[in-house]
Amino acid sequence: MLGEMWQFRGRYKILHITWFAFFLSFVVWFNFAPLATTIGADMGLTKEQLATLGICNVALTVPARIIIGMLLDKFGPRLTFSLLLMYASIPCIMFASAQNFSQLVISRLLMGIVGAGFVIGIRMVSEWFPPKEIGLAEGIYGGWGNFGSAFSAFTLATIGGFLAFGAPGANINWRACIAGTGIIAALYGIFYLFNAKDAPPGKVYRRPKSARGLEVTSKKDFGFLLLMNVPLTGVLMLVAWRLMKLGLYATGTMYIIWLALLGLYLFQAYNCWAVNKDLLSGKKRYPADDRYDFSQVAMLELTYLVNFGSELAVVSMLPAFFQGTFSLTPAKAGMIAASYAFMNLVARPGGGLISDKLGSRKLTMGVVTGCMGIGYLLLSQVGSGWFLPAAVVLTMFCSFFVQAGEGSTFSIVPLVKKRVTGQVAGNVGAYGNVGAVLYLNIFSLLPGWLGGGADPSPAIEAAANMRFFQIMGVAALVVSALCFVVLKEPKGSFAEAHHDEEHDVNPSFTPEPALGVEKL
CATH class of the missing domain: 1.20.1250.20 (MFS general substrate transporter like domains)
Structure with missing residues (x-):
């Protein structure tokens, strides 16, 4: 290369x-x-x-x-x-x-x-x-x-x-x-x-079924995802506090911004749930090599x-x-x-x-x-x-x-x-x-x-x-x-190629083994 x-x-x-x-x-x-x-x-x-x-x-x-x-x-x-x-x-x-x-x-x-x-x-x-x-x-x-x-x-x-x-x-x-x-x-x-x-000629650009939230492949990972999303909202609350301390707005306005950010987190959590609801309800189970x-x-x-x-x-x-x-x-x-x-x-x-x-x-x-x-x-x-x-x-x-x-x-x-x-x-x-x-x-x-x-x-x-x-x-x-x-x-x-690339024309192809997951 x-x-x-x-x-x-x-x-x-x-x-x-x-x-x-x-x-x-x-x-x-x-x-x-x-x-x-x-x-x-x-x-x-x-x-x-x-x-x-x-x-x-x-x-x-x-x-x-x-x-x-x-x-x-x-x-x-x-x-x-x-x-x-x-x-x-x-x-x-x-x-x-x-x-x-x-x-x-x-x-x-x-x-x-x-x-x-x-x-x-x-x-x-x-x-x-x-x-x-x-x-x-x-x-x-x-x-x-x-x-x-x-x-x-x-x-x-x-x-x-x-x-x-x-x-x-x-x-x-x-x-x-x-x-x-x-x-x-x-x-x-x-x-x-x-x-x-x-994408290169002849290769299909693979898209998730829904891009509203990140797809996970196990129930415990869904909770972990929500937990790791907390700092993303918390750091924005920190910025709002700093701007309040500089006098850009009053304390009450900062609380309103915090509530809006909390609403944004809940909206994001809802979107993640919408993407993974079949997994969480038990209707869907990922095979080992797709997790x-x-x-x-x-x-x-x-x-x-x-x-x-x-x-x-x-x-x-x-x-x-x-x-x-x-x-x-x-x-x-x-x-x-x-x-x-x-x-x-x-x-x-x-x-x-x-x-x-x-x-x-x-x-x-x-x-x-x-x-x-x-x-x-x-x-x-x-x-x-x-x-x-x-x-x-x-x-x-x-x-x-x-x-x-x-x-x-x-x-x-x-x-x-x-x-x-x-x-x-x-x-x-x-x-x-x-x-x-x-x-x-x-x-x-x-x-x-x-x-x-x-x-x-x-x-x-x-x-x-x-x-x-x-x-x-x-x-x-x-x-x-x-x-x-x-x-x-x-x-x-x-590997010489991503596992799914050579099978892009075949919709029945089983997706590639993912990071850190052993075949059962």
């Missing part, structure tokens, strides 16, 4: 135009962080308001990834990705034209939906590549596309300065940058619509929480961290901080390739998650007395294992159950944003906790940074241990 990868035809064309679609969605999604200090100065925002915008940026991605997963299973990734890229221009233009903090919050919440684009390509790539190559293919898609966040951090501050043309008022540069990224994404969405295909173990989905959700969740949090805070720790300009801090996301180019494909070649996707997942935890614990020791290049090297070391873990996670996701890959990817992907919201809230609250509520001094901010990296390191080590205990090696991990 490595030798053929540079061809721009067949499945490799689909891979390349899809990772670039993901790349543009991340350029749009992360166009705030590198311009945050400029936006704050221009709009008169406090540090807490800027931190809240960072949280809003990832909040609605939680439900969006669930919904996008359902839509792409039903309508296919070509149409879903194209429409999402076109939609991206709307929150970009809204944010670029905002005149107050409330407008910034609303547009940034809507921007979070764009972050759901990652899920779409997971299903697209799994349709075009066999299981034995799925790790590297998904790694290239995820890693090269994820580089969009690094591209934003590395270039937007510089481009914004160029666009100012020495004019008074910082609003000219950042507004042009953010609006421009949305317009470019929309134009590419039109290109993708006319150039992508949902999958939902505990494996839950385990992948946790791995993505600690790896991608931490990446989103670190990408959002790292420019300010380097700027404050080493007294750098915003442009220099943004470029150096981009070294963290820069590793996506090699680390995520590397994680997928290791998963393909090592012969055990479970072992790969456990090892890279553990190394990620160690990397964060080492990063917690970085301070103003450090040699800057050494800090950059350590950042890249940590980043390699974070993104290799992401590649390993999504080398397993397409092997759980083919017909619901979109929904599984959506659930796993949503947990990445759960982790991001949790980590970003912890990061924004740590200075106040450590400083007793007073305005944090530089020493308190440095201590908060250290604790933040330590929290992420310990969480990763805990999940690494769970990988070795709970995670199971997927069936057919290294």
Whole structure:
């Protein structure tokens, strides 16, 4: 595959135009962080308001990834990705034209939906590549596309300065940058619509009977599914609380939002029941080779929480961290901080390739998650007395294992159950944003906790940074241990083809054995 990868035809064309679609969605999604200090100065925002915008940026991605997963299973990734890229221009233009903090919050919440684009390509790539190559293919898609966040951090501050043309008022540069990224994404969405295909010629794109909720194959798994959906709602309640604390609305309004979110959870639970009611009533029983173990989905959700969740949090805070720790300009801090996301180019494909070649996707997942935890614990020791290049090297070391873990996670996701890959990817992907919201809230609250509520001094901010990296390191080590205990090696991990593909023309074909299920 490595030798053929540079061809721009067949499945490799689909891979390349899809990772670039993901790349543009991340350029749009992360166009705030590198311009945050400029936006704050221009709009008169406090540090807490800027931190809240960072949280809003990832909040609605939680439900969006669930919904996008359902839509792409039903309508296919070509149409879903194209429409999402076109939609991206709307929150970009809204944010670029905002005149107050409330407008910034609303547009940034809507921007979070764009972050759901990652899920779409997971299903697209799994349709075009066999299981034995799925790790590297998904790694290239995820890693090269994820580089969009690094591209934003590395270039937007510089481009914004160029666009100012020495004019008074910082609003000219950042507004042009953010609006421009949305317009470019929309134009590419039109290109993708006319150039992508949902599946190779002669292959049937397999859809679930219903995309209203995730299909499970045992009664106990239904309860487990409802339990794992609780954090998806809880994290949105946390965002509502943060916005109330900033004075955007009163406590009573927050309670109304909480009730609405509770209603949303119950509606989601009802849809899951509707999809699985025959199973729960005993009218339907899945044969052994058509079952999958939902505990494996839950385990992948946790791995993505600690790896991608931490990446989103670190990408959002790292420019300010380097700027404050080493007294750098915003442009220099943004470029150096981009070294963290820069590793996506090699680390995520590397994680997928290791998963393909090592012969055990479970072992790969456990090892890279553990190394990620160690990397964060080492990063917690970085301070103003450090040699800057050494800090950059350590950042890249940590980043390699974070993104290799992401590649390993999504080398397993397409092997759980083919017909619901979109929904599984959506659930796993949503947990990445759960982790991001949790980590970003912890990061924004740590200075106040450590400083007793007073305005944090530089020493308190440095201590908060250290604790933040330590929290992420310990969480990763805990999940690494769970990988070795709970995670199971997927069936057919290294096969020449997905088990159902060669039988797509035969409706009587028995579906493939699923992840972690032995034949009875």
